[in-house]
Amino acid sequence: MSTFTIGETKVRPGEYHRTENASGISTAAAVNGIVAGVIRANWGPLNKVVEIKRGDNVNDIFGSGGTTDIIAEAFKEDITTMFVVRAGSGGTAASITLKDTTAEEAVNVITVTSKFVGTRAFTATIRDSLTNTDNRECIVYDGTIEFEKFTFAKGTASGEVEELVKAINKSNNFTATKLAAGNGVLASGTQMSFTAGTDPTVNTEAIGTALTALEPFTFNTLCVDSTDTAAQALVEAFVTRIYAAGSYPIAVLADSSNVDISARIERAKSINDLKVVYVLNSVTNTEGTVKERYIVTARVAAMIAAVPSSQSITHRVVDDFVELETALTNTQIEKALLNGCLVFTTNSDGDVWVEQGINTLVNPSDDLDEGWKKIRRVKTRFELMQRIGDTVAKLVGKINNNADGRGSVVAAANDVINTMVAEGKLSGGSFAEDTANPPKGDSAWFVISVDDLDSIEKFYLTYRFRFSAES
Numbered sequence: 001m002s003t004f005t006i007g008e009t010k011v012r013p014g015e016y017h018r019t020e021n022a023s024g025i026s027t028a029a030a031v032n033g034i035v036a037g038v039i040r041a042n043w044g045p046l047n048k049v050v051e052i053k054r055g056d057n058v059n060d061i062f063g064s065g066g067t068t069d070i071i072a073e074a075f076k077e078d079i080t081t082m083f084v085v086r087a088g089s090g091g092t093a094a095s096i097t098l099k100d101t102t103a104e105e106a107v108n109v110i111t112v113t114s115k116f117v118g119t120r121a122f123t124a125t126i127r128d129s130l131t132n133t134d135n136r137e138c139i140v141y142d143g144t145i146e147f148e149k150f151t152f153a154k155g156t157a158s159g160e161v162e163e164l165v166k167a168i169n170k171s172n173n174f175t176a177t178k179l180a181a182g183n184g185v186l187a188s189g190t191q192m193s194f195t196a197g198t199d200p201t202v203n204t205e206a207i208g209t210a211l212t213a214l215e216p217f218t219f220n221t222l223c224v225d226s227t228d229t230a231a232q233a234l235v236e237a238f239v240t241r242i243y244a245a246g247s248y249p250i251a252v253l254a255d256s257s258n259v260d261i262s263a264r265i266e267r268a269k270s271i272n273d274l275k276v277v278y279v280l281n282s283v284t285n286t287e288g289t290v291k292e293r294y295i296v297t298a299r300v301a302a303m304i305a306a307v308p309s310s311q312s313i314t315h316r317v318v319d320d321f322v323e324l325e326t327a328l329t330n331t332q333i334e335k336a337l338l339n340g341c342l343v344f345t346t347n348s349d350g351d352v353w354v355e356q357g358i359n360t361l362v363n364p365s366d367d368l369d370e371g372w373k374k375i376r377r378v379k380t381r382f383e384l385m386q387r388i389g390d391t392v393a394k395l396v397g398k399i400n401n402n403a404d405g406r407g408s409v410v411a412a413a414n415d416v417i418n419t420m421v422a423e424g425k426l427s428g429g430s431f432a433e434d435t436a437n438p439p440k441g442d443s444a445w446f447v448i449s450v451d452d453l454d455s456i457e458k459f460y461l462t463y464r465f466r467f468s469a470e471s
Helices: 058-062 069-074 160-168 204-214 229-244 261-271 293-306 330-338 375-395 403-422
Strands: 034-039 049-053 081-086 093-099 108-117 122-128 135-142 145-153 174-178 189-193 221-224 250-254 276-279 344-346 352-354 426-433 446-452
Touching: 034 069, 034 204, 034 293, 049 058, 058 069, 069 081, 069 293, 081 204, 093 122, 093 189, 108 160, 135 160, 145 160, 160 174, 204 221, 204 229, 221 229, 221 293, 229 250, 229 276, 250 293, 250 375, 261 276, 261 330, 276 293, 375 403, 375 426, 375 446, 403 426, 403 446
Parallel strands: 034 081, 034 221, 221 250, 250 276
Antiparallel strands: 049 081, 093 108, 108 174, 122 135, 122 189, 135 145, 344 352, 426 446
């Protein structure tokens, strides 16, 4: 008894067998709800990606200065994760020198230095423990809030200096250097100020470095805290580069309110990229304050990341966006839409909503159809590519390049397509071998043909009225 492959006809009569995996391989799920962001802050690691989940204390991680409000804004939408990079180079750390209790002249015994550069303002208190008479405490405060506490033994043979230095050097936030032994006893003090540090320099080069740090990570959308044209050009180049390498990013950009609206519209048109969304206008919040442009881009990035590809953000009302910064005429709105702008307008109830979920692709190249202009359809297509890629990647090197092996790939990929049909993202499709490119060596070619769905966005209603003189 020997084996056979699909389509093979044997010469001799007899029994032939082959095996199949009836359960197949697991179908990769969609990746949704992940936003990447580049910020300025007065605390935290530089040029390092920090993963933030809903409920994490952002103040502990990045302080409260700079543009950390991007993170809070993004989590107003139903996202799960943010990958955040604090951009910048240079800067100095905060520090404080602690003294002993030598009567004649106190000796400088310890320098405590923050591990991160920045202007975050700290104070330190040295006191006896309130709960254990054998211990003392060094408490670092951020304003009036306790930031970190170090407990050390009181009056030990090795001296309090040694004990506190050991305790601080286990910290993720501070380091301690012993300057002298002194008399072995640390002087008490209440909320003694650190010498303030300085924030790093954030320029175009620094933003480019921060973007590079994000390259290995998987995310749906990207926002930065800059409306600088040169910085945004780096963002455009970055998403193009990582897309070519197999990622599926959508960047959200905006220009300063100082830029004339006509110039903003032309800017969007010039980008002409399915991977870039350009927000035309800003809004006011519940306090009547105009939201900074970077805040609005963060919110839009989170909306796009959070929504499943079976839905559109067209006419989506945005909570706490109260009114438009500037009222737009119908002519301005239509011109903006035709030139690839994402525009905020108001509905009949006065709510602020997204007029239409589109990107900056205005003039598609010959290999792109009109569907690439819509955010929903881009998300669907990116999701299809991601899920098929993640699914068939499990088979690389594990199957033969023969009819059976390629059949396994076809079956696995068609499972993805059928799943997305059931999820309301595709109306149908198929994955098959590319007959124009026969397999050879370790290579096999396939063709994916699908019909992705769009949302109804325009209703054309014809009313037929008739006047009749008859009763």
